[in-house]
Amino acid sequence: MGFQEDYIFWALAHYFISDQEYRMIQLSKSQDELWLEKLEHKEAKVIRLLKYNLDWSNWMQRDIENTAQKAESIRRQLGRKELPILNIYVTAYPPVDDYEFRISAPFMAEKGKASVQTLIFDSSHPESINRIEAIFHDPLSMPVGEFTETDADEVKHATLSKAVSKAKKEKALFNFGKPFFTYIFVFIQIAVFMLLEWKGGSTDTSTLIKYGAKFNPLILEGEWWRFFTPIVLHIGLLHLLMNTLALYYLGSAVERVYGNLRFLFIYILAGFGGTLASFIFSPTLSAGASGAIFGCFGALLYFGLIYPKLFFRTMGFNILVVLGINLAFGFTIPGIDNAGHIGGLIGGFLATGIVHFPKKKKPWLQFLFLAVTASLVAGLLKYGFNEPGNLMNEQTAMVMAQEYIKTEEYDKARSLLADFINEEEASPEVYFLLSYAEIKEGDLQKAKEHLDHVINEKAAFHEAHYNLALIYLEEENTEKAQQHAQKAAELNPGQEEYQQLLEQIADLETSGQQ
Known part of the structure; x- marks a missing residue:
C-alpha cells in the first residue's frame, strides 16, 4: 500500500x-x-x-x-x-x-x-x-x-x-466533580435511622411525626420544615437499604456530571418537590429520600435533553428502563408514595434546568426553568393551603387525633374528628376515638351517642361495649352497664378488664339488694 x-x-x-x-x-x-x-x-x-x-x-x-x-x-x-x-x-x-x-x-x-x-x-x-x-x-x-x-x-x-x-x-x-454530598447524605440518613430506632422505632408513627415525617395536618399548622426533613427519614430497614443503594449510585453519577454545589441544589429541590407533590396528592404520612433520588433521574433526563446523542449512546436506554420499572411499581404496589416520586422527578429536572451544566451558561433557558419552577411551587402551595380538606383522609385524621390524645389535648382531638365526620363518611373507629376524647372531656352524653353509633355499625366492636358499660355505670344504670360489659366479655373473653368490670357490677348489684 x-x-x-x-x-x-x-x-x-x-x-x-x-x-x-x-x-x-x-x-x-x-x-x-x-x-x-x-x-x-x-x-x-x-x-x-x-x-x-x-x-x-x-x-x-x-x-x-x-x-x-x-x-x-x-x-x-x-x-x-x-x-x-x-x-x-x-x-x-x-x-x-x-x-x-x-x-x-x-x-x-x-x-x-x-x-x-x-x-x-x-x-x-x-x-x-x-x-x-x-x-x-x-x-x-x-x-x-x-x-x-x-x-x-x-x-x-x-x-x-x-x-x-x-x-x-x-x-x-461525566467527570466534572467528585462525589462529596452524596456520601454526606448517605451518612446522614443512616445516622437518622439509628436515631429513630433508638427513640422508638423507624416504623412507629409517633416517632416519625416527632422527627419530621411529612404529615399534612402539621404542615397546615405551619411546620414548613416538614417539606425538607422527610428526605433523610426512612420507614424500616429495607426502605433505608434500597434508598441508600440508589443514592450511592445515582447520586454519585449526578454529582460527577454537575459538580458538588449543583448536585446539592438539585437534590434538595427535588426532595422538596417530592414532598410538595405528596402533600398535595397523598394525605398519608410519608418519609424517605425517594423523591430526591427520583430527582437524580430528572437530572439525568435533563442531560438527555441537552446531549441526546451522547445520552442514548451511553446510559439513556438503561436510565429509561429503570425509571419505567420504578414508576410501574409505584402505580401497581400499594403503599408506595408515587406522587412523591413523580414530584421528585419533575423537581430534579427543573432544578437541573436552573443550574444547567458547569462552565456552560444558557441564561434565557435557565431563567425560563426558574420562572416555571417558581410558578409551579407557588401554585401548588396556594392550592394546598387554600384547599386543606383535600389533604386529609381518615387515617391521617386518626393519627393526628391520637397524637393530641397522647398530649392530653382532648379538645383539639375532638374538634379535628368532629370536623372530619361532618365532611366525610367516617368508619366506626373514628366515632370510637371521638367518643374517647368526649369521655375525657366529661361529655358523656355525646360519647354515649357516638358509641351507640359504633355498635350499630359494628356490633362486634368490644371496646365500644366496654366504654358504654363504664358510662352507664357512671350514670348508676347497672342493668345497661351489665348488658354491655357482658357483651364485651363474650366478644373478647381473654380481656381481664372486662371480667373485672362484670365482677364490679355484680358486687354493686349485690350490695344494692342488701
Missing part, C-alpha cells in the same frame, strides 16, 4: 469523524482497519474502513461475511432490531476478477438482521464519492493527484486529534 491509499483512508476517516460526527470505536494496531459509530444515522449506523489491496473477489466475499458476523454481534450487544453497516475498502486497484455482483446489494448475515453495504475506493473513485454523498447528503471533497507521506501523516494526525478531542470532551462531561 502506498501513500495514496494512506491519504484516502485517513481523509475518509476525517470526513466521517469531523463532518458527520461519527465516533471512533476501534482502530487496529496496524492502523489499517477503523470502526466508527453513529447510531442515530439511519443508513450507516456503523462504518468500517479497511485499507487493503484487493486481489481476488472471493477473499473480499469472505471478508464481507466476517464483517457481517461481527455486525450481528454488535447488533445484539446494542439491542437493535436492525444494524446497517457501511463497509469501505481503500485499495490501489479493485479485484482482478468479476466482483460487482458481490457488492451490488447489501449482504445480510445468515439468520441475522445486520446488513453490510460495501464500497470500493481505488485510484479512480468518483463513483464511490457519489455513493457516499448520496448516503450522507453532504459533499465529500477528495483531492486528486499524488500524495506524499507528509500529506498522509498530516491528515492522519488531524483525524486522530479530532477523535481524541471529542472523546476527551465527552469524558469530561
Whole structure:
C-alpha cells in the first residue's frame, strides 16, 4: 500500500469523524482497519474502513461475511432490531476478477438482521464519492493527484486529534466533580435511622411525626420544615437499604456530571418537590429520600435533553428502563408514595434546568426553568393551603387525633374528628376515638351517642361495649352497664378488664339488694 491509499483512508476517516460526527470505536494496531459509530444515522449506523489491496473477489466475499458476523454481534450487544453497516475498502486497484455482483446489494448475515453495504475506493473513485454523498447528503471533497507521506501523516494526525478531542470532551462531561454530598447524605440518613430506632422505632408513627415525617395536618399548622426533613427519614430497614443503594449510585453519577454545589441544589429541590407533590396528592404520612433520588433521574433526563446523542449512546436506554420499572411499581404496589416520586422527578429536572451544566451558561433557558419552577411551587402551595380538606383522609385524621390524645389535648382531638365526620363518611373507629376524647372531656352524653353509633355499625366492636358499660355505670344504670360489659366479655373473653368490670357490677348489684 502506498501513500495514496494512506491519504484516502485517513481523509475518509476525517470526513466521517469531523463532518458527520461519527465516533471512533476501534482502530487496529496496524492502523489499517477503523470502526466508527453513529447510531442515530439511519443508513450507516456503523462504518468500517479497511485499507487493503484487493486481489481476488472471493477473499473480499469472505471478508464481507466476517464483517457481517461481527455486525450481528454488535447488533445484539446494542439491542437493535436492525444494524446497517457501511463497509469501505481503500485499495490501489479493485479485484482482478468479476466482483460487482458481490457488492451490488447489501449482504445480510445468515439468520441475522445486520446488513453490510460495501464500497470500493481505488485510484479512480468518483463513483464511490457519489455513493457516499448520496448516503450522507453532504459533499465529500477528495483531492486528486499524488500524495506524499507528509500529506498522509498530516491528515492522519488531524483525524486522530479530532477523535481524541471529542472523546476527551465527552469524558469530561461525566467527570466534572467528585462525589462529596452524596456520601454526606448517605451518612446522614443512616445516622437518622439509628436515631429513630433508638427513640422508638423507624416504623412507629409517633416517632416519625416527632422527627419530621411529612404529615399534612402539621404542615397546615405551619411546620414548613416538614417539606425538607422527610428526605433523610426512612420507614424500616429495607426502605433505608434500597434508598441508600440508589443514592450511592445515582447520586454519585449526578454529582460527577454537575459538580458538588449543583448536585446539592438539585437534590434538595427535588426532595422538596417530592414532598410538595405528596402533600398535595397523598394525605398519608410519608418519609424517605425517594423523591430526591427520583430527582437524580430528572437530572439525568435533563442531560438527555441537552446531549441526546451522547445520552442514548451511553446510559439513556438503561436510565429509561429503570425509571419505567420504578414508576410501574409505584402505580401497581400499594403503599408506595408515587406522587412523591413523580414530584421528585419533575423537581430534579427543573432544578437541573436552573443550574444547567458547569462552565456552560444558557441564561434565557435557565431563567425560563426558574420562572416555571417558581410558578409551579407557588401554585401548588396556594392550592394546598387554600384547599386543606383535600389533604386529609381518615387515617391521617386518626393519627393526628391520637397524637393530641397522647398530649392530653382532648379538645383539639375532638374538634379535628368532629370536623372530619361532618365532611366525610367516617368508619366506626373514628366515632370510637371521638367518643374517647368526649369521655375525657366529661361529655358523656355525646360519647354515649357516638358509641351507640359504633355498635350499630359494628356490633362486634368490644371496646365500644366496654366504654358504654363504664358510662352507664357512671350514670348508676347497672342493668345497661351489665348488658354491655357482658357483651364485651363474650366478644373478647381473654380481656381481664372486662371480667373485672362484670365482677364490679355484680358486687354493686349485690350490695344494692342488701
